[in-house]
Amino acid sequence: MDKIISLTKRRGFIFPGSEIYGGLANTYDYGPLGVEILRNIKNIWWDFFVNKRENIFGLDTNILMNPKVWEASGHTSSFNDVVLDCKDCKTRNRVDHLIEDYFQNKGKEVKVEGLKIEDLENIINREKIKCPNCQGFNWAKPKKFNLLFETRVGIISEEKSLVYLRGEIAQGMFVNFRNVLNSLSPKLPFGLAQSGPAFRNEITLGKLTFRTLQFNLSEFEYFFDAEKMSWKDQFNYWKDEMWKWTRDVLGLKEENLRWRVHSDEERSFYSQRTEDIEYKYPWGFKELYGIAYRTDYDLKNHMEKSGVDLRYYDSESKRKFIPHVIEPTFGMDRSLLAILFDCYFEDSEKKRVVLKIKPNLAPYKIAVFPLLANKPDLVVEARKIFEKLSLKYPCLWDDRGNIGKRYFSQDEIGTPWCVTVDFKTLEDGSVTVRDRDTTKQERVLIDSLGRYFQERLG
Numbered sequence: 001m002d003k004i005i006s007l008t009k010r011r012g013f014i015f016p017g018s019e020i021y022g023g024l025a026n027t028y029d030y031g032p033l034g035v036e037i038l039r040n041i042k043n044i045w046w047d048f049f050v051n052k053r054e055n056i057f058g059l060d061t062n063i064l065m066n067p068k069v070w071e072a073s074g075h076t077s078s079f080n081d082v083v084l085d086c087k088d089c090k091t092r093n094r095v096d097h098l099i100e101d102y103f104q105n106k107g108k109e110v111k112v113e114g115l116k117i118e119d120l121e122n123i124i125n126r127e128k129i130k131c132p133n134c135q136g137f138n139w140a141k142p143k144k145f146n147l148l149f150e151t152r153v154g155i156i157s158e159e160k161s162l163v164y165l166r167g168e169i170a171q172g173m174f175v176n177f178r179n180v181l182n183s184l185s186p187k188l189p190f191g192l193a194q195s196g197p198a199f200r201n202e203i204t205l206g207k208l209t210f211r212t213l214q215f216n217l218s219e220f221e222y223f224f225d226a227e228k229m230s231w232k233d234q235f236n237y238w239k240d241e242m243w244k245w246t247r248d249v250l251g252l253k254e255e256n257l258r259w260r261v262h263s264d265e266e267r268s269f270y271s272q273r274t275e276d277i278e279y280k281y282p283w284g285f286k287e288l289y290g291i292a293y294r295t296d297y298d299l300k301n302h303m304e305k306s307g308v309d310l311r312y313y314d315s316e317s318k319r320k321f322i323p324h325v326i327e328p329t330f331g332m333d334r335s336l337l338a339i340l341f342d343c344y345f346e347d348s349e350k351k352r353v354v355l356k357i358k359p360n361l362a363p364y365k366i367a368v369f370p371l372l373a374n375k376p377d378l379v380v381e382a383r384k385i386f387e388k389l390s391l392k393y394p395c396l397w398d399d400r401g402n403i404g405k406r407y408f409s410q411d412e413i414g415t416p417w418c419v420t421v422d423f424k425t426l427e428d429g430s431v432t433v434r435d436r437d438t439t440k441q442e443r444v445l446i447d448s449l450g451r452y453f454q455e456r457l458g
């Protein structure tokens with residue numbers, strides 16, 4: 001964990017937010033390498049779940065919405081964590097995490113999310129769970145804490161100006177359901193997808209970008225006629241697709257993944273069944289993605305509260321009804337984090353650190369070097385190759401230090417191939433191409449480089 005945190009900062013994947021002012025807890029910024037991986041994950045996600053499917057359509061809805069949206073969705077009343085304030089050191093803690101961490105330290109896996117406040121308080125008192133910050137046992141009464149971020153809209157008079165930063169991106173899809181029916185007239189079943197930031201007033205600290213105040217989500221709502229289709233079949237179909245995405249597309253190792261079903265107490269207020277894909281982070285198996293059967297809960301509530309008819313008209317059966325929905329949801333920041341943990345490899349034989357990330361996710365695909373930076377003929381030839389390859393692939397130029405150091409530096413950031421221009425290049429027009437994972441080198445003619453990478457990267 002420490003090595004990876006150090007790598008992410010040292011090499012420019014992830015930086016602590018506002019660091020020069022002492023930071024802001026639970027905020028992070030992506031550096032030049034992190035932003036490339038994040039974009040790759042988002043683009044490949046969009047390709048896999050939206051562009052390659054004829055009945056999933058994209059949206060890009062606003063972060064700020066009318067506050068009535070969050071009343072109708074239930075978030076203003078039910079989107080809460082139970083927190084405990086320590087009266088001695090004044091830190092705030094999520095009670096479910098306090099209890100789960102306490103049992104985890106004793107080697108037991110216990111889930112208490114969703115239990116009643118009194119039950120949580122009883123466990124804290126029974127087990128005498130202390131404040132993790134000051135080790136005191138002087139808790140205030142536990143209370144509910146709403147996760148929605150509040151802000152103010154300037155053009156509206158003070159008392160009516162309260163709005164929320166969206167706590168989930170799903171509501172943008174529900175409130176546009178009528179617009180999509182009117183404009184695109186899609187036939188059920190169909191999905192509405194979007195990618196974008198969500199905001200939650202999280203109080204749990206640490207673990208890099210695992211739980212942050214602002215995070216990137218990609219998800220879709222898959223609407224279907226619950227009288228014609230079984231929700232269980234839909235649920236299982238999308239579970240399989242999620243697994244394929246996680247294991248085959250992202251390439252995460254199967255032994256680090258598992259499904260976990262939410263208990264009745266733990267499940268979100270809107271869901272009739274929820275399952276998570278959990279990843280084995282260094283701190284144990286925790287949520288990576290989720291899938292929920294949200295029934296007709298959201299559309300029904302929005303229809304009631306807005307007065308707008310959100311029913312779907314089926315011209316074959318002449319029925320008007322509210323579709324049900326399955327929601328697969330994917331945290332993009334957790335995807336990136338899991339990839340970093342999964343791909344980090346210490347090669348003791350070759351004494352190097354390698355990020356064995358899939359080439360299509362890697363921040364840079366190819367690094368180009370002149371063997372020696374002070375030989376103009378080599379530099380000119382290498383520059384020509386770099387410029388040509390850069391037209392198609394994200395490439396890096398490096399002429400610092402010696403060639404061995406450059407290879408190690410590229411291995412650490414996961415660049416799959418390094419191309420070196422040396423003296424033989426000037427004689428026969430060939431370069432060395434070195435493979436990150438095997439460290440094998442082969443000579444390839446400059447004229448064949450385009451085809452060489454086309455075959456490997458597409």
Ligand code: GAP
Nearest residue numbers: 168170210211212215288289290329330331334
């Ligand atoms: N619309 C459903 C929804 O938002 P969720 O389980 O609350 O479901 C979806 O969140 C995903 O977002 C999670 O599976 C996780 O990957 C990610 N996520 C949730 N809270 C997060 C946070 N505070 N920081 C980073 N990622 C988070």
